[in-house]
Amino acid sequence: MSERTSHRGLVVFAIMASMAMIAIEATIVSTAMPQIAAQLGQINLYSWVFSAFLLTQTVTAVVFGKLACCATIRMRIALPRLNCSLRMGYCLI
Secondary structure: OOOOOOOHHHHHHHHHHHHHHHHHHHHHHHHHHHHHHHHHOOHHHHHHHHHHHHHHHHHHHHHHHHHHHHOOHHHHHHHHHHHHHHHHHHHHO
16 A cells, blocks of 8 residues: 655645735725726726626636646646736736
8 A cells, every 4th residue: 555645735835825816816906996997987886896806716716626637737837827818818908
């Protein structure tokens, strides 16, 4: 019987790092969104934009988590880059 190595510390660190990035991103959106909505003149849509952002972020995390289980290392590098590029492209629209 072979010994199983535990990667618990690495997994906990990865989860903590991803949660920190989510918190930072959500903070930036919640800070910038009132100014953006005020400039557009539709402050009543603020809650819908923030809810859509959080829902999209949650679904994206689940989908990429599932893909990470069955993807090769090359795909694990390419998909986050594609995700970032698509989000930045959407912001430019």
